[in-house]
Amino acid sequence: VIWAAAGYAGTTLALAGSLALTIFAWRAARRPPTARRAPLRRAVTLMVVGAAVSMGSLELALVTDSFAVSYVAQNSSRATPLIFKVTAGWSALAGSIVLWSVVLAGFTAGVLRQVRSADDRLGTGALAVMGAVAAFFFGLVSTVANPFGVLSPVPLDGPGPNALLQNHLMVAIHPPLLYIGYVGFTVPFAFALSALAQRQAGVEWLRRTRRANLVAWTFLSAGLGVGAWWSYEVLGWGGFWAWDPVENAALLPWLVGTAFIHSAVVQVRRGLLQSWNIVLVLTTFGLTLLGTFLTRSSVVVSVHSFTTSSVAPALLGFFVASMVVGFGLFALRGSALASTGRLESLASREGAFLVNNLLLTLLAFVTLLGTLYPVFVEAVSGSQLSVGRPFFDRMAVPIGFALLLTMGIGPFAPYRAASGRVVWSRLRLPLLLGAAAAAGLVLAGLRSAPIVLLVLLGVVVAAGSARQLLTTAPDRRPRSLLRLVRGRRGYWGGQLAHVGVVVVALAIAVSAGLSDRTSVTLRAGQSVDFAGYSLTWAGTTGTDRGFRREQTARIELRRDGALVQVLAPRLNQYPSQQQAVASPAVWTTAQQDVYVALSALEPDRISVNLWRYPMMWALWAGGAIVVAGGLWALGGRTRRPAEPEPTPAGPAAGTPEPDRTPEPATEHDPAAEPSQVPVRA
Amino acid sequence: VPDQPATNGPALAPASGGSGSNPPAARAGRPRGTDLLLLLALVGLLTVVVVGLLGGSGRPPDRAAELDARLRCPVCKSVSIADSPAETASAMRLVVREQVAAGRSDAEILAYFEERYGPTVRLDPPAAGRSLWLWVLPAIAAVAGVGLVLTRSRAGPLPTLSERDRALVAAELTALRRSGPEAVDREP
Numbered sequence: 022v023i024w025a026a027a028g029y030a031g032t033t034l035a036l037a038g039s040l041a042l043t044i045f046a047w048r049a050a051r052r053p054p055t056a057r058r059a060p061l062r063r064a065v066t067l068m069v070v071g072a073a074v075s076m077g078s079l080e081l082a083l084v085t086d087s088f089a090v091s092y093v094a095q096n097s098s099r100a101t102p103l104i105f106k107v108t109a110g111w112s113a114l115a116g117s118i119v120l121w122s123v124v125l126a127g128f129t130a131g132v133l134r135q136v137r138s139a140d141d142r143l144g145t146g147a148l149a150v151m152g153a154v155a156a157f158f159f160g161l162v163s164t165v166a167n168p169f170g171v172l173s174p175v176p177l178d179g180p181g182p183n184a185l186l187q188n189h190l191m192v193a194i195h196p197p198l199l200y201i202g203y204v205g206f207t208v209p210f211a212f213a214l215s216a217l218a219q220r221q222a223g224v225e226w227l228r229r230t231r232r233a234n235l236v237a238w239t240f241l242s243a244g245l246g247v248g249a250w251w252s253y254e255v256l257g258w259g260g261f262w263a264w265d266p267v268e269n270a271a272l273l274p275w276l277v278g279t280a281f282i283h284s285a286v287v288q289v290r291r292g293l294l295q296s297w298n299i300v301l302v303l304t305t306f307g308l309t310l311l312g313t314f315l316t317r318s319s320v321v322v323s324v325h326s327f328t329t330s331s332v333a334p335a336l337l338g339f340f341v342a343s344m345v346v347g348f349g350l351f352a353l354r355g356s357a358l359a360s361t362g363r364l365e366s367l368a369s370r371e372g373a374f375l376v377n378n379l380l381l382t383l384l385a386f387v388t389l390l391g392t393l394y395p396v397f398v399e400a401v402s403g404s405q406l407s408v409g410r411p412f413f414d415r416m417a418v419p420i421g422f423a424l425l426l427t428m429g430i431g432p433f434a435p436y437r438a439a440s441g442r443v444v445w446s447r448l449r450l451p452l453l454l455g456a457a458a459a460a461g462l463v464l465a466g467l468r469s470a471p472i473v474l475l476v477l478l479g480v481v482v483a484a485g486s487a488r489q490l491l492t493t494a495p496d497r498r499p500r501s502l503l504r505l506v507r508g509r510r511g512y513w514g515g516q517l518a519h520v521g522v523v524v525v526a527l528a529i530a531v532s533a534g535l536s537d538r539t540s541v542t543l544r545a546g547q548s549v550d551f552a553g554y555s556l557t558w559a560g561t562t563g564t565d566r567g568f569r570r571e572q573t574a575r576i577e578l579r580r581d582g583a584l585v586q587v588l589a590p591r592l593n594q595y596p597s598q599q600q601a602v603a604s605p606a607v608w609t610t611a612q613q614d615v616y617v618a619l620s621a622l623e624p625d626r627i628s629v630n631l632w633r634y635p636m637m638w639a640l641w642a643g644g645a646i647v648v649a650g651g652l653w654a655l656g657g658r659t660r661r662p663a664e665p666e667p668t669p670a671g672p673a674a675g676t677p678e679p680d681r682t683p684e685p686a687t688e689h690d691p692a693a694e695p696s697q698v699p700v701r702a
Numbered sequence: 703v704p705d706q707p708a709t710n711g712p713a714l715a716p717a718s719g720g721s722g723s724n725p726p727a728a729r730a731g732r733p734r735g736t737d738l739l740l741l742l743a744l745v746g747l748l749t750v751v752v753v754g755l756l757g758g759s760g761r762p763p764d765r766a767a768e769l770d771a772r773l774r775c776p777v778c779k780s781v782s783i784a785d786s787p788a789e790t791a792s793a794m795r796l797v798v799r800e801q802v803a804a805g806r807s808d809a810e811i812l813a814y815f816e817e818r819y820g821p822t823v824r825l826d827p828p829a830a831g832r833s834l835w836l837w838v839l840p841a842i843a844a845v846a847g848v849g850l851v852l853t854r855s856r857a858g859p860l861p862t863l864s865e866r867d868r869a870l871v872a873a874e875l876t877a878l879r880r881s882g883p884e885a886v887d888r889e890p
Binding site: 260264266375379382391405409410415450453460463621628 | 741744747748751754774780781787789792821823843844847848851
């Protein structure tokens with residue numbers, strides 16, 4: 022009971038803190054001279070401490086088996102291992118909203134660090150928005166999603182977490198990553214609203230959110246990658262992406278967020294696309310809310326389950342309200358902020374960015390349409406239909422190829438206007454290498470068009486980056502190259518992420534085009550030939566682990582009679598769930614993955630599904646490269662203070678030297694490198 | 703500015719070659735013949751790729767597998783019978799294989815399953831009736847997007863640099879190239 026009281030008190034404190042923050046920051050943003058920073062700091066402190074107390078009490082209640090607390094009684098059990106007791110803190114709806122609000126409190130504290138004084142109106146306005154969003158989430162925790170209810174009589178034990186959420190350690194990693202990504206996009210949303218409300222045109226709001234955008238994007242990418250890995254290694258259906266509504270909900274903000282971090286570069290560099298950036302930021306934030314609503318309401322399974330949770334209507338209401346406020350402000354004030362410049366030529370770096378944005382938002386639109394269409398049809402006509410992989414694949418594959426094409430050309434095109442000659446001179450060697458690689462594959466007998474095309478594009482992207490690196494460096498010593506790459510983290514982090522994206526695309530194409538699968542039923546001692554091995558079922562063992570019963574089949578892989586590997590796919594039986602959860606066994610080698618999943622297990626025979634995926638490791642490696650690119654772009658820079666407001670005394674004494682650009686955020690761009698200025702071109 | 707004559711001489715050639723450490727004067731003299739040779743090689747290699755790929759994919763089309771991917775496993779959430787490990791799905795895969803072997807058309811097989819499991823059994827609803835907009839809306843969005851991008855970009859002659867600007871850039875470039883690695887770390 023003490024944990025319930027402490028948790029509820031923490032939540033109330035944090036709610037009070039976020040309301041206070043909204044009010045103080047709102048006042049500060051409206052009348053800066055009368056405001057002080059101290060109340061803002063106190064409000065944020067209250068919010069962070071309250072959030073920490075609330076999450077901490079929930080965890081302690083779970084770990085100490087305090088079944089008097091309603092959330093613990095519903096989502097934990099005595100037999101649950103410690104690690105899954107901890108992860109139960111976010112494996113159900115109420116707990117996941119607590120985690121959400123804790124992360125949000127953390128990001129709010131980050132924003133506060135940027136706000137050096139109360140007359141930073143852009144910053145205080147953003148804090149007011151953060152406070153309002155936080156107030157909504159803490160309000161949810163203290164009302165409809167309250168995990169701290171007190172039960173009496175106290176139950177002796179609970180059912181434990183959802184079976185799938187105590188089946189693998191991934192549940193400790195994947196949701197927090199995803200939530201940091203989701204919640205991080207609140208920061209640009211807050212700054213965009215603040216800039217709109219105060220009619221502050223310019224790139225200030227983009228410069229100040231660059232870090233938060235990159236953190237959110239990197240973590241969301243990591244969350245998606247880890248989620249795909251989880252789906253593949255744990256869920257046992259043999260794939261890593263099913264275009265399931267829950268997956269789409271995580272992909273949507275990533276797509277629009279990716280469009281945003283690209284078009285932000287255009288605005289910072291060239292002053293274009295200001296309105297578009299605001300639209301993207303509002304949309305990204307809206308999609309994180311909509312995604313949470315979709316995953317939490319089960320509305321996508323059937324519209325009629327809509328009312329089963331009272332959190333879902335609240336989320337939907339907040340989504341609608343924030344979009345009305347955001348786009349309403351945009352409609353009223355957007356014209357004051359719109360950039361006056363126009364694109365000079367579509368054949369330029371910013372033109373490529375624009376095409377990339379068009380493609381990414383189109384892909385997001387198609388994904389959203391496919392996800393929501395069945396819901397709309399059912400709501401309007403009552404009849405059901407399903408939209409699945411064939412639809413999404415047919416849409417995503419051409420858009421994806423077009424995106425990779427812009428990725429191959431865009432980063433090597435100069436700003437303003439690219440003549441064919443400059444692009445040709447920068448891309449001829451990479452193109453030649455790519456064509457040679459593709460021709461080599463064709464001659465070697467590979468006839469899958471997507472794979473050959475992806476290899477071509479991939480080599481162009483990688484070789485183009487390498488060429489860019491070598492030609493812009495003053496010499497070839499590793500030290501100089503490293504300094505160059507360190508000097509422009511934005512650009513080179515981006516190039517690294519591009520290489521990662523190509524590797525991911527290639528791995529997806531290979532897994533789609535060159536994999537094998539089969540389903541077999543084996544009797545004891547019987548063998549089947551698969552993926553170059555002879556697979557034999559050599560018995561089953563049962564283990565009781567307390568929180569679950571495991572039945573493990575022993576499958577021996579032999580080549581030329583010699584035992585090479587033993588695979589142990591399992592069926593896990595949880596007391597809370599009638600149907601057993603299958604845990605596949607995956608054997609990864611450099612050439613291929615052999616994937617074995619049990620579908621039925623009987624005393625005298627087993628049924629297994631077998632997959633062979635060539636070079637599956639490339640998918641995870643590609644994802645890791647994408648994340649590394651994001652981290653590289655983030656890292657190494659000390660936080661710069663916000664640009665000082667122009668003092669009444671005119672330009673400060675430390676006016677930058679004429680040959681240096683004063684803007685710190687200009688490092689996205691390599692086109693202005695010494696040897697690359699397209700003078701004659 | 704592509705159509706400007708190269709009046710500024712070799713010192714202004716863009717770094718088009720792959721050799722960053724060469725003095726700029728050495729790079730500008732690359733003959734046009736090299737470009738032509740590169741282009742020919744590229745076209746040759748691409749011809750190999752296209753001819754190879756037009757010869758057909760390495761695998762014969764597997765109609766049954768294609769149909770499997772288009773049918774939803776009725777006992778799963780949103781997975782096709784090709785992807786589902788469930789028993790029902792493998793039974794349905796067997797039916798698909800039998801019907802393909804019996805020479806029935808894709809439409810006939812899909813209709814057979816729709817009759818038994820209802821319209822939700824199809825993962826790619828047809829572009830007709832209630833699911834028409836599912837296919838029409840992406841096309842409308844794509845056309846609108848392309849139109850928007852085209853109207854945003856202004857066609858017209860590219861602005862040209864004045865002789866004075868050219869001289870300034872040339873001087874800066876030469877200075878940068880001389881000053882070596884230190885220059886690289888500066889913000890552009």
